[in-house]
Amino acid sequence: MAPLSVPFALGTFTEPGSPAGEFAGLVADDRVLDLRPALNAVTATVADLLSDWDAALGRLAELAAGPGRWIPAGELRAAPPVRPGQILQSGANYRQHVIDIIMSEKDSYRGRSPEQVRADAQELMDARAASGEPYLFTGLPSALCGARDDIVLPLEGTQHDWELELAVVIGRPARRVPPQAALEHVAGYLICNDITTRDLVYRPDLARIGTDWLRAKNSPTFLPAGPYLVPARFVADPMDLRITLRHNGELRQDASTSDMIFDVAALVSYASHRVPLSPGDLVLTGSPAGNGAHWGEFLQPGDVIESEITSPAVQQTLGTQRNVCVKETTA
16 A cells, blocks of 8 residues: 555545546645546445445545545535435533533523532543443435535424534444454544534424424435545544634534543444444544524524634644535425
């Protein structure tokens, strides 16, 4: 394998005005190389590359350091980098986020002071991290959209909320892998914003059933992804990344992945014990504190969300998202 001396990422793009459709692109220095001619293929997809990820890394490293028709990234539309067969999403996985939720449930205080409620919540998080297990549920690939696409706010519900997350892209088949081997099955990472309609989470007609994630989370465009898949070897430490989200210019989420209750390895291992994982599958790792429910604000038509995940240690970014919210229209 060629040395990976030039950092690169992968994406799926379309070129405005071109009839050629989507193509896998190699991203380096804010430029994109169409991989179809580079790989002598009529079609080239990120899924093709993930199917033999170890071999693909070597070839991509050679292309990143070589010549070719490089297109400025700003001239292309970034589609979701991958089209996963499965999306597994982690809930209640950030310590401060869960504590904030517990603190907001005033009817559960039962005579305890806010200080005692907080102390009890912190103790609960410690116990969960020590002996509990992750909470995962499934999402739909049809909810995916690009990093700069509009988010369409559906007619159903009013409390549309943001939840910026680090997403893990599987690169090797995984079934019942232990945590200490889980990262060997990770191809890379990307940004996802898991939009949720809060007032549709619970069903008043089926109170004992619990949450209804289909109607609350899976509307079309409710999962902006990308713009890029950054290979794992270019992410120094997935547990030392900074997650930031701005809503109409106001900083709303600003946290470290180190606040996860269950780390990336634990989540991938747990998921692989429940279902077989295949290359291209996504495992979302949960969202930190600072969503709209915390601030008492929800998304409205015309709102702008700007998101980024960075590595402070090496001044590295997984890319940025900018999504404008629009109202669904009835055709």
